[in-house]
Amino acid sequence: MPFITPDNGSLTVFNLFDTATREGQKTLLDTMQKIIEGANYPGWRSSTLHGGLDQPCAANYIQWRSVDDLQERYEGESFKHNTVPHFTDLTTSVHLLKTEVVATHLHPALEHIEISPDRDDFTVIVIMGVEPAHQARLVELFAEPDAWMQGVPGYRSHSILRGIDGDFVVNYAQWDSRETYEAFHTLPEEQRPAHTRSMRAEAGQLLTSRSSNTYEVVYARSAVDTPAGDR
Template identity: 45%
Template sequence: MPKIAADGQHLTVLNLFSTDAPEKQVKLLAAMREIVDSAAYDGWISSTVHAGEDKPGTANFIQWRSTEDLEVRYSGEEFKHRTLPLFGEITTSIRLLQNEIAFVQAKPELDGVEISPQRDDYTAIELFGVAEEEQEDLVDALGASQEYLLDAPGYRSHTVLRGLRARGIEGKFVVSYSQWDGKEAYDAFRAQAEADRTPERRKVDARVSALQTWQDENTYRVVHTRAAGE
């Protein structure tokens, strides 16, 4: 199963697709499975497909050897004339995000961060817009400054991705990818009244709110994964 580490060895691509109906999500997942299962691109390492929970949509967490390898894929006839048109027919938005892993934190009893349908993680993916000169501050606010999460009931891990470039959005961005025991634990954490939050969390929340220029999110379950050579 793919592992996430802030070791700078891979380009991490997060492809986010939104749609407006559950049946279109089913079509998206089928199309993504077909692509992942036939993937044999030079430099491709792994793909992990996620199904939207709170809102219809999908996410594909992909590891590549380099940006150059990815751009070869993007410039190919199959991607331009089959893949993108197919997804365009059944989505309401397409965001193709190139990132580097900036921060990883997991509960001490876990062996790092793994993503796989063999696990039962409830996954939240949050996307934040940010001014270029404040991107590193937001990376820190979402990452190292959130050590308090280790004490949050149901929390398992979170990863912060520094946005490098993207198709489908403009400007700089940061992504938070977090894993939880289940929907109940995640919803309880998000819904906690401000007065009941720790001073540390209130401080960090205020900092994130001040730095972000926009925010979007959805929750997911991992449904399929495959690595090169499998």
């Protein structure tokens, strides 16, 4: 199964799809799973399919060897003339975000960050818009280790990914349940440590936009010839 690590050299792509209904989401997920089951593209390392919980949508967390491999896939005739029109019919919007993992944080009980349907993670994906001139600082703020998080009930991990285009940062987080995540998310600022409040305040001033959704992992597959440490 895929793992999140900043030292494997992968290009990480988030394919985000919005749909109007839960029925549309199911059709979308079924279609995407069939594509992943047959994936054998040069440079493709893994795909992890997520179904939206709060809103009907899907997210595909894809690991590629390089940007060139991704471009080769997306410039193929079958992709342009068959895949793209099909997904245009299935979705209300599509976003492709090219990123690289810059930092991972996890509970001491975990040895690594695995993304798998065999786990019961409550997953949150947050997309934070930022001016290119401030992206490095935003990454720095979120990449800094925070020992307090390790003691927050229900916390499992979060990974910070830098947008290759320079104008966004992604926070991919795992929790043990919706309840524990909501308790953390709605915790009054005065109940958070001073260093955490300071970080959140500075980060908030840098954001140009923020969007999030919650997910469950429904399917994952890795390339059979990819070493475990590179997934």
